[in-house]
Amino acid sequence: MKKELIELRVNGRDHEVAIEPSALLLDVLRQELQLTGSKRGCDDSSCGACTVLVDGVAMMSCTLLAASCEGQEITTIEGVSEHGSLAAIQKAYGDWGGAQCGYCTPGFIMTVKSLLAENPDPSESDIRDALSSNLCRCTGYNQMYEAIRSAIAAERCAVRNSEQGK
C-alpha cells in the first residue's frame, strides 16, 4: 500500500509522518514516533493498554486509524508529566501500588485523566465504571482506587495552595 504524508499533533508537537492509510494510531505512535509508552495488550480493544486522549476523549489507539486523527490533539502517557516531574496521578499510582508490572498503567492513567477532566469529583462507582474499560491482571484494582482518591486530594490541595498564594 502506498504511503501518504499526514500531520499528527501529539503531546503539543506537530509531526509529519509517512504512513499507509491502513496504519493504526498505536503502531504509528510506537513505531514512527517512538512513543512506546502506549502498549499493545490485545489487538482488539479488549484491554485498554493502548488508551490515548484524542481531543480529550479516551480512545483505544489499537483500533483507530492514524489518518483519522489528523488535525486532532493527541495526548499520550508521555505528555502527562508536568514540567519534568510526575503528575499527581502518576505519583499516586507509584505510592499506592496502583502499578505493579506497569504494562496496563499508561492506559489506566489516560483513562483516569479523561475521567477527572469530565468529573473532578467522581464517586466510588463513577471510578469503577470508568476503569472498566481497561484491564489489569496484577492489582485487583483496589490500590488504584486509593491512588486515584489520593491524586484527587493532592490536586485539590495544590489548587487551594495556589489560590491562597494569590
Add this chain to the structure above:
Amino acid sequence: MTQPTPRSQRPTTDFSIIGKPTAMVDAAEKTTGAGKYTDDLSVPGMLVGKILHSPCPHARIKRIHTSRAEQLEGVVAVVVGKDAPSPYGILPVGHDEHALAVDKVRYVGDNVACVVAISEAIAEEALELIDVDYEVLPAYFDPEESMKASSDLIHDNRPNNLEKDYHHVFGDPDKGFAEADHVAEARFIANEVTHAAMEPHSTLAAFEIDSQTGKPGRLTVWSSTQVPYYLQHKLSLVLEIPMAQIRVIKPLVGGGFGGKSEVIPIEIIAAVAARKAQAPVKITYTREEVFWAHRGRPRTIIDLKTGVKNDGRIIAVKARVVQDGGAYCSYGVVTILYSGALLGALYDIPNIQYDGYRVLTNKPACGAMRGHGTVNVRFAFESQLDELAAKIGMDPAEIRRRNLLQPPCITVNGLRVQSYGLPECIEKTVTRSGWKERKGKLPRGRGLGVACSHYVSGAANSIIRSDMPHSTVNIKIDRDGGVVVYTGASEIGQGSDTMTAQIAAEVLGCSLSRVRVVAADTDLTPIDIGSYSSRVTFMAGNATLRAATEVKKLIVAAAATKMNCQPDDLVFREDAVVSRNGHVGTAAIESLPRAQPRGPAEQSSAATVSGRVEGQILRGSLQQKRKDEGPKDRMTFEEAVVAAIDFHGALTGTGSYAPPAEARGGKHKGAGVGPSPAYSYSAQVAEVSVDEETGEVTVHKVWAAHDCGRALNPVSVEGQIIGSVWMGMGQALTEEMVWKDGMLMNPGLLEYRSPSSIESPEVEPIIVESVDPEGPFGAKECSEGSLAATIPAIANAIYDAVGIRLHESPFTPERVLAALRAKKNAKAINLTEGVDPTSPTRFREHGGSLWFKGKGPERHPLDPSRHEPAGGAD
C-alpha cells in the same frame, strides 16, 4: 543491638527502610511510559518474525513447502524445525519440545514455521504461502480417555500418554479411615485457566560479529522472561553455542504469573531466525497467540476422600489427581508433585495417600501458574473440610483451628515447618469479617465462607539438580558513595528490585536513593534461578542481605579505626555512622537528618545532603579537614566509604543463598518437590450473594490475612495479597479456557472473562508477621499463597448462602443453576441443548494475525470428535 547477619536478625522492629511503605524503585518509569518492555525495543536493521501455527491437533508433518513464501518480496528467511532440531524443555526430565515442529505437531497452534520479513504485514502474507502436508492422526482431548491410548501416542516414549504418575503413602491411611467418625468423598473438577499477563510475550534476538573471526559470534537476547538464566541455558542447548556466547537481558516484564517462567518457543525461534536471517529479529505474540502458548493451570480432576474424628481432627486423606497436561511436559512433573506434597504443611494430617497422574493430551501445554499445583487440590480439600464441619456440626473456622500444626515440626511427608502464622491469620480474618456475629445470620442468598491455604517461599531443591546457590548477589560501593547491587533476580512487577534495594539500604544504613539495582542481565549479574515459586524475597533477599553484610564489614572496620572505637559500637543508619559508645549515645542519632516518615514514599532529604558532601570529597578538602580534627564520634556514610576505600580500593561484597539441608525434604521418589525453607499462610473469609433466579454469584468482599513473615514493603505485600485473591476470584467465578475438539473457544481477554473493575470486590488485606528465623529480616513469600484459599472460600460462602456444594470451578451461573435445581430435585435443564455454541470452527481473527485463514483443525477420519458443523460450511 547486633548487626544483621543472615541467621540472626536484629531483635527489633526499629528499621529505617524495612517495613515502611515504599514506592517501587521503577514506579516512575512505569507511570510515565518511559520504561522499556521487550516489544518497546528496536535495534537498527531489525526484522519482524511471524510464526505459522498448526491447524491440526495431532499430525505428522510430511513436507513443508516454503519456496513460495521465500520468494515474496520483503521476506528474508523462512525458518523450519530442521534449522534447530535439538529438543529442549524446562525440566531435565522433559526435553520433549522443539523450537519448531520437527516431525509432528501435537496441538492446534503448535509452532511449524517462522517467516522473517521487513514488516509484519509482509510476514503475515508470507505465512499464507507456506504449504504444509500433514498426515492427520487421532487426537486425544480428555485426559481419562488419553490414558487408555495404546496407539498414535502423543510422544512415543510415553506409554498410555502418561507423562508421569506418582503414588505416595504416608502413615497408614486405611487404618486412619477405619478410625474416622465421618468420611466425605467426592469428585472435584477445576477447569483450565491461564495467566493472561497484560504484556504479550516478546523476544528480540541479535548476533554480533566476532572481531577475531569476522563471523557471527555472540548472541544477545532481550526477552519477557521470568527466568533469564534458564533461557540462556536452553538457547545454548538448542543453538549449540556455548552459554558464554549468549547474553540474556530481561527488560521490564509486564506480568508473568508463571507464564514466562519457562522457555517459551518464541524465545528460541527468534534466536534461530536471527541466525538464519543474519539480522536482528523481533517476535511478539498477538494476544490470541498468548492464549495458545498457554502454560497455565491444567484442568484437574480430583477424587478426594477425607476422614475426621468427632472432635474435628483430620485423621486421613486420600487424593487421586489427574491433570490434563497438554501436549508437552513443561513443568508438569513438578505440578503433579506439588498437588500431592502440599496436602501437607498446612494442617496436621497423620495419614496421606496420594495418586497423581500427569496426562498428555493434544492441547497446548500446561505449566506453572501462580500457586503452582496447589490451587485446584486446595479448592477440593477446603470445600470438603467445610462439608465435614457441617456434618459434625462444627464451626468451619473452628475445624481449621483443631487441625493446626505444632511447629517447629516435620510433617508426615517430610516438610519442615518453622514459622507458622496460620492461627493468627484465622483469628484476624474471623475478627475483621465479623464472622461470629454474622455467620448464619445474613439474609437468604447471602453468605460467608472461610478457607485457608499456604505456599512455598521458593523450592528447596532447584529443578536443575545442582548444589550451586539458588541466588547470588554482588554489591559494589565506590568513592561516590553510590551502592550498586547486581542481582540476577527478575523483576516482573512483584517488586523484586525494590525489595533488593530496601534490604541493601537497611543493612548498610544508607538511604534508598543511594542504591541502584542492576538486575537480570546475564553479562552483568550473578546467577539467580529466576522469579518463580515465590522464591525471590526469601532467596535473593537473603543473598542481598549477605552481600551487604559482607561489604559493610569493610566499612565498619575503616570507620572504627577513624572513630577510634570498637566495630561493634558503630550504628549505621540513615546515611550516617555513629558510635553508640558513651557520650554520643542516642542523642547523636536523633540529631541526624532523619528520613521523612514515609507516608507512601516521600523522598528523604538525605540525597541533597549527600550531594553537597560529595562535592567536598571531590575537592579533597574534607579529607584534610577530617585529618585535622582527629577521632570523631560521627561520620557520614560517604566519609566512612571513603575511609574504607582508602584501605581496600573499591568495595565489593558477594552473598549467596542455598536452602539448608534440613529443609530439603524426605527421601521418597518425588520428595524433591514441596520442601521449602519456609511456608506462607493465608486464611480468608469471603462474603457473597447468589441470585437464585439467574445463578449469578457476586463477591462483595474478601478479608484475606496472609502470613508473610515480615512485610518488607507493606504496600507491595498488600498489593500481592489483593492481586492473588483477585486472580483466585477470577478462577472461581468466570475464567475458564473453553475447549472444543482441541480448539480454544475463547482466546481473547473479554471472551476469557478476566474480571474488570466492575466485577472486582473490595479485598481487605491483613498482614500477619510470624518473623521466620531464616527469612531476610524474617520475610517469607506473599505473592502466591493467598490465591488458593479464595476459590474454596467463595465455594463455602455459596453453600452458606443457598445450601449448594459446587464441585466444579468456575462457578458460572449455569453450574450454580444446575446445582440449585438438583437440590430441589427439579429436572435438570440444559441451557445449550440442541445448540452448537457460537463456536468458531476455525481460528478467530484477532488483530493483525492472519495465520488462521479458514484452516480449521483437521480431523483424522477415524477421530471420534470429527463431525461436520450443522448447516455446512462456515
